[in-house]
Amino acid sequence: MREAFEIEVTTKLIKLKKSKAWLAEQVGISPAYLSDILHGNRIAEDRVRQIRKILKLEGD
Template identity: 50%
Template structure:
């Protein structure tokens, strides 16, 4: 499954917003959106996103 779909599904299931996730990561919403949409290569943030949202 596509990373973007996994993240958006997990956010919906956990009733979290992109804003909340970006705050947990300490990055802007725009930067998070770029990572989720595959426009930025940031593997360390991808791993943190997966850990926070408990996705594999």
């Protein structure tokens, strides 16, 4: 699931011409913490929901 989420987020960022640093700023976390979430090293379902909302992604 995490790998699919990372691909989904990366694809959407490319379409929006935005960076992961921009996304981290929108979420209010560091780029390193965002990377940990995307790689599945951190379990942060509240942040995942927040990322989905910001990027208007489908799913939980």
